[in-house]
Amino acid sequence: MTPKDVLVNDLMQSGYRYVRSEPVGKNFAKDFTPDLTPKEVLQLGAFGGKYMTDCKDEFPKDWYDGVKLCHEKHVAEFNCFGVNASQPLSVWRAKGWIYEEDPRGWFQWYCRYYMGRRIPEEDARQIKRWKQMVRHVAQVKYGCRAGDTTCRPRQRQALLHWAYDSRKL
Numbered sequence: 001m002t003p004k005d006v007l008v009n010d011l012m013q014s015g016y017r018y019v020r021s022e023p024v025g026k027n028f029a030k031d032f033t034p035d036l037t038p039k040e041v042l043q044l045g046a047f048g049g050k051y052m053t054d055c056k057d058e059f060p061k062d063w064y065d066g067v068k069l070c071h072e073k074h075v076a077e078f079n080c081f082g083v084n085a086s087q088p089l090s091v092w093r094a095k096g097w098i099y100e101e102d103p104r105g106w107f108q109w110y111c112r113y114y115m116g117r118r119i120p121e122e123d124a125r126q127i128k129r130w131k132q133m134v135r136h137v138a139q140v141k142y143g144c145r146a147g148d149t150t151c152r153p154r155q156r157q158a159l160l161h162w163a164y165d166s167r168k169l
Contacts, residue, residue, distance in 0.1 A: 004116070010054040012103045020116030028113075032127045034163030038111040039063040046161050047086055048074030052104065052111075059111055080167070081149065085157035099125070106130070107161060133162045140169045 008016040025037065036044070042052075042063055053071040056064055068078040076084040092098050092105050099122050102109040109126045136155050144151030149167055156166035 006058060006115075006117075008055075008058055010058070012054075016101065018101070018112065018117050021118050022116040024115055026116075029123065029127055032130065034110070034130070035165035035168075036160070036163040038107070038114050038163075041107070041160060041163055042067050044160060044167075045078050045080040046157075047079075047107070048076055048084060049078035050074045051107065055108075055111075059115065079157050080160055081153040081157040083153045083157055085154045085161065097129070110163060130162055133159060133164060137164060137166075137169065140166060144169070 004020045006018050006020060008014075008018075039060070039062065043066055045068065049068045049070040050073060052059075053069045068075070070078065074084060074086065076082060079085070089098075089105070098105055099109065101119070101122070102112065106126060106129060109122065110130075113123060113126070136159055140152050140155050140159070146169070149156060156169070159166040159169075
């Protein structure tokens with residue numbers, strides 16, 4: 001395997017291979033401009049500490065520095081805004097939001113995209129979904145005083161999951 005080839009063996013994927021064809025954190029689609037890196041999302045507190053607890057071999061170790069993790073259950077207090085803003089994976093699957101190569105959903109896709117994997121059709125689909133979150137940005141901006149992070153904490157937490165820095169709204 002070359003350094004650009006990745007072999008995934010975790011609880012949700014075994015023997016999955018992909019290629020990182022772009023430099024880490026570079027060459028994103030022009031219309032994809034997330035505020036936060038995957039490392040920042042994790043370190044701010046996301047997904048109740050449960051998401052991707054078994055993926056440490058796939059991603060840089062420093063992404064997990066200082067991150068509160070709990071493999072057994074979702075812990076809302078581990079989230080940046082201290083609330084649960086996640087839906088169960090079963091809901092994501094039922095709505096057709098899960099791409100088979102990224103069984104954990106959008107954030108897993110983003111982590112792999114950030115690391116350099118490109119799948120043009122799936123990248124376009126996921127970027128379209130990311131852009132649709134702007135409606136939540138607008139609701140926070142127009143429904144809350146600037147800087148009041150206690151206003152709409154669920155929406156702010158959800159936006160954080162999608163790499164929008166909702167602390168700055």
